[in-house]
Amino acid sequence: MSESRHAVFGHPITHSLSPRIHAHFGRQTGIPVHFEAIDATPETFPTALEAFAAGGGTGANVTLPLKEAALALCAEVSDRARRAGAVNTLVRKGGQWHGDNTDGTGLVRDLTARQGVDVRQRRTLLIGAGGAAHGVAPALIDAGIGELFIVNRTTARADALVDKLGLPGRVHARYFEDLHAIGEFDLVINATSAAREPGSTNAESGLPKLPTSLVGTRTACVDLSYGEVAIPFLAWARAAGAHNVIDGVGMLVEQAADAFKLWHGVRPYTDEVYTALRERDALLVTAD
Structure with missing residues (x-):
């Protein structure tokens, strides 16, 4: 061969x-x-x-x-x-x-079969609206998540992804400024691509300071990246008391x-x- x-x-x-x-x-x-x-x-x-x-x-x-x-x-x-x-x-x-x-099916299979996370009816926050977010959003919906909220540094991209998914009333775009008043989520997924500094609000970092109010006692936090680039988000998730903290190796x-x-x-x-x-x-x- x-x-x-x-x-x-x-x-x-x-x-x-x-x-x-x-x-x-x-x-x-x-x-x-x-x-x-x-x-x-x-x-x-x-x-x-x-x-x-x-x-x-x-x-x-x-x-x-x-x-x-x-x-x-x-x-x-x-x-x-x-x-x-x-x-x-x-x-x-x-x-x-x-x-x-194959991104979306890979994520869902890792979460459900390996990590033991039941994604069904989970109120979900997706941070980012680039290629990675586009890849996983349809599969998450097919897997039965509940409401999906999408935030992105460039709000027009979040709006475009929401429109593409075509599920008004179930999928919503929000501003980063809304996160302090949006409540907690069952599933928080970081799909941003840039390297981050903890607590950064610099637009070049790709990830602003996130409120811990997003995380509850049963929340699963997932970074689609792995290695050093995933450390800031995963550290934030642990500090916020997330039940599951998962990087992108399995996906x-x-x-x-x-x-x-x-x-x-x-x-x-x-x-x-x-x-x-x-x-x-x-x-x-x-x-x-």
Whole structure:
């Protein structure tokens, strides 16, 4: 069996665990895999993707800040990618790119099957309205969450995501200034992309100071990122007394397994690689 060529595109990308995850999946399934990380900005992404395809690339993951840009480069997209307005998985078919989005299913599977979080009817706050938020919002709704509130540094983007979801009365856009009076949530998800400083209100940080009134005794707080970039939000969640504090490693592994199946026709087991990542890198663990 010849070795296939795959990659993850993003900026920055040197921190990515995806090459390690897919190498593990390849060993587990006996499928030869060559998986690399390629740094690309929104401006250089189209050229980099074209060069990747010319060099034999047959599939790719796409991470921040390229998920919405990837949608525009696809000849065809799945229904869930179309609903999300963002693509995180590319498959080369007939000389063209076909796009899908496995972020939302990856998040829901990690929360429900691994972390033991029942998302049904949970009043949910989504912080951010970029590609990551677009990827997970439809899947959360399909999984049965209750009301969904979306806040974003640029309010027009939050309004656009609410309009795209098309569920008036159930999905709402709010200003950051509203958070002090909006009550507590059962599920708080940080989908912002920039590195943060605790307590920062600088627009460049991506995350303002959050009131602890958002968190109740049964609240699950989730950061879609992992590693150092997730530390400020997770620290805030613990200080606020959240019941569950969860980073994005589990979601990353689950969405990668879904992508692997799209490329190779088999979905690998995920618990082994999830445990290996936790043990080897001493990444942030979930707090009960």
